[in-house]
Amino acid sequence: MAYDRLLRKRPLPFPLTEVDILSASDDELMTMSRDMGLSMSLDEMHTVRDYFHKEGRVPTDIELQSLGQAWSEHCCYKSSRVILKEFLLGIEHPDVLSRGDAGVMVFDDDYAYALRIESHNHPSAIEPYGGAATGIGGILRDVVCMGAQPVALIDPLCFGPVDRKEELPPGVKHPRYLVSGVVAGIRDYGNRVGVPTLSGGFFFDPRYTGNCLVNVGCVGIVPRDEITQNFVGGPGEVMILCGGRTGRDGIHGVTFASAELKETSDEDSRGAVQLGDPITKEPLMHACLEVNRRKLITGMKDLGGGGLSCVVGEMALEAGCGSEVRLDRVPLKEEGLAPWEIWVSESQERMMLAAKEENVPEILDIFRTWDVLATPVARTIPQKRTRVFWDDELIFDMDLEFLTGGPLYCRPHTVSKPEGLEVDEWPELPDRNRVLLSLLSDLNVASKEWAIRQYDHEVRGATVLRPLTGHINRVGPGDASVIQPVLGRWKGLGISVGCNPWFTALDPYNGGLSSLDEACRNLVATGCRPHSLSNCLNFGNPEKPDRLGQFREAVRGFGELARHLNLPIPSGNVSLYNEAPGGVVLPTPMIMGLGRIDDVRKAVSSDMKHEGSALYLVGKTKKEMGGSLIYRLFGGKGGQVPGVEFDRLSLSMNLLLKAMDKGLVRSCHDCSDGGLAVAVAEMCIAGDIGAELNLGPISGKDLDVALFSESNSRWVAEVPVGKEGEFETLMGDLVQRIGRSGGTKLIAPVAGIDLKVEEMRQRWSEPLAKIMG
Amino acid sequence: MRPEDVKVCVLRIEGTNCEDETFNAFKILGADPEKVHLNQLDGHAPELMQRSLEDYDVLALPGGFSAGDYIRAGAIFAARIRSALSVDLTRFVEQEKPVIGICNGFQILVELGLLPAFEETMSPMPTAALFTNDSARFECRPTLLRNDNRGNCLFTSRIPKGEVVMFPSAHAEGKLLSMDPDLVERLDDNDQIVFRYVDQDGEQSGYPWNPNGSPDDVAGICNPAGNVLGLMPHPERALSRFTHPDWTRGYEKEEGDGLAVFRSIMDHVRG
Structure with missing residues (x-):
């Protein structure tokens, strides 16, 4: 290793290495960053070097590893924070x-x-x-x-x-x-x-x-x-690590997440993938919620990215204090882990609780009843520092504001003009029956029932509308x-x-x-x-x-x-x-x-309910074909990407919700991939009822736009017989009547669409299941 | 007996995960349910948290994946119950107190030998098993069930014979099999068959109406005395009409189909 001369093993019964970054060259700093898996830039390594220079000592491996975790993109959002702050926060x-x-x-x-x-x-x-x-x-x-x-x-x-x-x-x-x-x-x-x-x-x-x-x-x-809160109540509290044991799985997960995948990622980084154990998690959740319900804790936080190294500091600093950690007390999956490995491991199913001393016995009792491990591992202190001990040896002693501060970048960015403003090349389309069937069987539209039925979407007994809706064993998308x-x-x-x-x-x-x-x-x-x-x-x-x-x-x-x-x-x-x-x-x-x-x-579901209802389109369809499914499927190029008229969206939402509240809407479905045609087809499939569409005196490309454009802020609504007047008065010019439900086919005479609901169901239902088996 | 005097033990270990809705089913009917960890019944919990099975009137084994179901569904929970509680539990069943096992709970009852229990209250070895679904995967789908019991089972006293109800199913191992080639016939002779999977016309129709391939579409069975019920579908997920999958297409009452099972239990206990 290129920087061997800088390493010094402390004479202890466990592996701990001091790293002399104070006398390291820039080349050595970068090799160190790469080989130790810190993923830090040269500037960041300099900042670390300056910090330890001020502290007047060389860091230990566990301290450097901790910084690598805390300063990763994944943990500190160093590239994105400025932008998030400007627009989202x-x-x-x-x-x-x-x-x-x-x-x-x-x-x-x-x-x-x-x-x-x-x-x-x-x-x-x-x-x-x-x-x-x-x-x-x-x-x-x-x-x-x-x-x-x-x-x-x-x-x-x-x-x-x-x-x-x-x-x-x-x-x-x-x-x-x-x-x-x-x-x-x-x-x-x-x-x-x-x-x-x-x-x-x-x-x-x-x-x-x-x-x-x-x-x-x-x-x-x-x-x-x-x-509850995700931090401690103040100094003098006990931090209790509970749930799974700590092992070598999930080491360097956050730094792995903060770099591009490479050809060799599989071999290099498999150890960064954690192992899940839902049967530790299930009682862990019960026990954590129970001690919280009984007001026995002051805060709790999960061990995710960066493991102990992140959770201990963040929980304490948020309350303006620090902590002293007894790392040797952490329950392990196997013997022989180096302290730094324990400190940054992202082993799953672990939570950290903070509690007043007097509540600790009751907390431990509850965890014991659930057969879940709970171990006091740290105590909070008034100073904003994290100190880590192994037995009596101090192996980590850092200022928390420096550790969790992390760099912040305003990286350069370029914005190119959307291509569709210059190019809009219409694709060659087959007849519209074939277009619609192709859209329905495209994997991005087709039924996901193969996956959905493998997920329990009913447990807890509180599911009112589900991802699939309609008749039992004859459903469409919700x-x-x-x-x-x-x-x-x-x-x-x-x-x-x-x-x-x-x-x-x-x-x-x-x-x-x-x-x-x-x-x-x-x-x-x-x-x-x-x-x-x-x-x-x-x-x-x-x-x-x-x-x-x-x-x-x-x-x-x-x-x-x-x-x-x-x-x-x-x-x-x-x-x-x-x-x-x-x-x-x-x-x-x-x-x-x-x-x-x-x-x-x-609540309203998307399956068509009755024969003879009026069908309305809520919202305005525009020639916005950029990125649409028919352009992607049939080779269109460029095109305007749909925008949103903010006020119109607000108004449409308000009025449509009002109409639903008054019971004027029996079914409703949004227009997304594949546009109006796919939305209506899906309502037919889910309700097992056909429909006849009449989109007015338009033809050619205008008709294709009406059927397949993916303009935003649009829904199809089914309005029962006798309620049409009330619905139209309420919705005003936001809606257009587009047809009527009924029969066993979806028909749009001017557009040449004439398809059996059963055929559409088959084409929509089969693709994913056929491939996945 | 007043409803609030009916004490229900909703038994759980790690991985039991339908205890809240099972608890709710009894709560809605005014009973006094309690979620109890097995450690509280076998002396492994701190003293204040310890409980005794004989203090309860009803035992409910909820659905879930007890201990992960990594061996055979329900096998670990059943083994733990057997080693800690078999005397108490046998007495509980012989006192004709109701025991209901739903989904994983059904699997546990079969592993425990409390079902089908042709020869004695609790067979020393399991005599049947809930085997992997024909589709070889977990299936979450609404299922329609016909009450085929002729009157032996206390859990369906509120459901007329032949009536079709909807309870959702969600399991990977729900196919009731046995080394005994006459299992279904014997169950039928003893009036131990409670529910069969059917289609919307009330007819036995195979997959997907029967989500697991269980022989003769058997979905739920009781013991010969009629006070132990095991079923794969989840009545506790259908307490309200608004958790039925097709309620938006119209409904006659706000109560869900599943509540009738719990009402029947209450009727029995209250006498």
Whole structure:
């Protein structure tokens, strides 16, 4: 090793090395950063050197490792924070109760809900089953540490085409293998912990082949007087590590997540993927919630990225103090771990509790009853420092503000003009029956029943609207899922996902707008009023100016619309460096929307209900074909990417919700991929009822635009016989009558569409199941 | 007996995960349910938290993945109950107190030998098993069930014979098999068959109406005395009409189909 001369082993019965960075050359600093897995830049290494120069001593390996964790993109958002601050943070709303590890929002006078979505992309690209499972594990802990009982899981996933035949880039795994592993990981973890998987999505595109995206969201419910904090109460408290043992799995997870994937990532970084154990997690959640309910703790936080090294410092500093840690007391999976490995390990199923001394025995009793380990490992001190001891040896002694401060970058970015403003090349289309059937059987539209049925979406017995809706064993796609989270109360919570990566690739600003528009549309389609958001922003390497430009523009669009709609974003996550051999992923601003409905008995599902109802289009269709599914499928080029008229969206949502509240809408579905034609077809499939469409005196391309454009802020609504007048008066010029339900076929005479519902169902139902088996 | 005097033990260990909704089912009917960890019944909990099975009127084994179900579904929980509680539990069943096992709870009852229990209250060895679904994977789907019991089972006294109800299913191992080739016939002779999977016309129709391939579409069975019920589908997930999968298409009453099972239990206990 090039810097051997700088290392000195302390004569102790355990491995501990002092690293003389004070006399290291720049070359040696960089080699050190790489070989020790710190992933720090030269400037960052200089800052560290200057700090220890001031301290007047050389650091230990455990101290350097701790800095590598704390200063990673994953932990400190050093590239994204400036942009997030400008556009997303600080949307104030009186219903925001906490912006902790998960956001917490008012549900009603007595209850609150917690929400958060984050990524687990890189681990899942290497080891899909474990990566996805531990993704679920991590997001559950974020919600539990607010004091909330998890009540819903949300899993939007992006993969390369599952039917890919061509050879794969080196080191890249086949999408079919990844899909099957990820779905199994979510199934086996989510089902075992007893939290329903209620929403999500599948996005298929060749640009996700090398670096799949696995985003995991969770929603919890908590009585408002049980919301807890993620930090200690003050000095003199005991910190109790509980849950799983600590091992070598998940070392350097955060630094692995903060770099591009390489050909050799599989071999290099498999150790960075943690191992999940839902049967430790399940009782751990019970025990944590029970000690919180009994007011025995002052705060709790989960051990996620960076493990102990992050949680101990952050919990103490937030309360203006520090802590002394007895690292030798941490229960281990195996003997022989070096202190630094214990300190940064991301072994799963662990939580840290803070408590007053007098409550510790009762806490330990409760954990014992649940057969879950709980071990006091640290004590808080008035100084803002972390000191780590092994037996009596001090092996770590750092200023917390320096340790958790981390660098902040204003990296250069470039924004290119959306291509569609100059080019708009219309594709060659076959007859419209074939177009519609192709759209329905495209994997991005086709039924996800193969996956959905493997997830328990009914556990907890509170599911009111589910991802699939309609007749038993003859279903179509729903919009948002709705739960009734508090027994005996009719108030409901709606959960949706919105994202359009294709729009975002062509026009990041409009892509950001569209993703939020979709999250809102899905909620409103079920009768839920959008209330708050969480986001997982998946982009490429921020050190490349064009990638950062996409990120900035997408965030700007999303943030401006969120502010206009007064939707706070009390939690979120950024995942950068989503690049692999074969290229960068589509820019993917995944947005999770939460909405409320006063009475779930008024919720509306997307399946068509009656013969003879009037069908209306809510919203305006424009020639905005850029990024649309028919352009992608049939070879169109460029085109305007759909934008959003902010005021019109607000007004449409308000009036449509009012109409639903008055019982004027029997079914409703949003227009997204494939436009109006696919929306109506899906309502027919779900309701097992046909429809006749009449789009007025238009023909040719205008008719194709009307049928297949993916303009935002649009829904199809079914209005029962006799209510048409009231509906039209309420909605005014926002709606256009487009036809009538009935029969066994979807017919649009002028457009030449004439398809049996049964045939559409077959084409929509089969593709994914056929490939996945 | 007043409803609030009916004490229900909702038994759990790690991985039991349907205890809240099972608790709710009894709570809605005014009973006094309690979620009890097995450690509280076998002396492993701190003194204040210890409980005794004989103090309860009803035992409910909720769904979930007890101990992860990594061996055979329900096997570990059953082994732990057997070693700690078999005397208490046998007495509990012989006193004709109701025992209900839902999903994983059904698997546990079979592993325990409390079902089908042709020869004695608790067979020393399991005589049947809930085997992997024909689809070889976890299936979460609404299932329609026909009450085929002729009157022996106390848990369906509120459901007319032949009536079809909806309880959702969600399991990977729900196919009732036995070395005994006459299992279904014997169950039928003893009036131990309670529910069969059917289609919307009330007819036995195979997959997907029967989500696991269980022989003769058997979804739930009771013991010969009729006071131990095991079933794969989840009545506790259908307490309200608004958790039924197709309620938006119209409904006649706000009560969910599943509540009738718990009402029947209450009727029996209250006498």
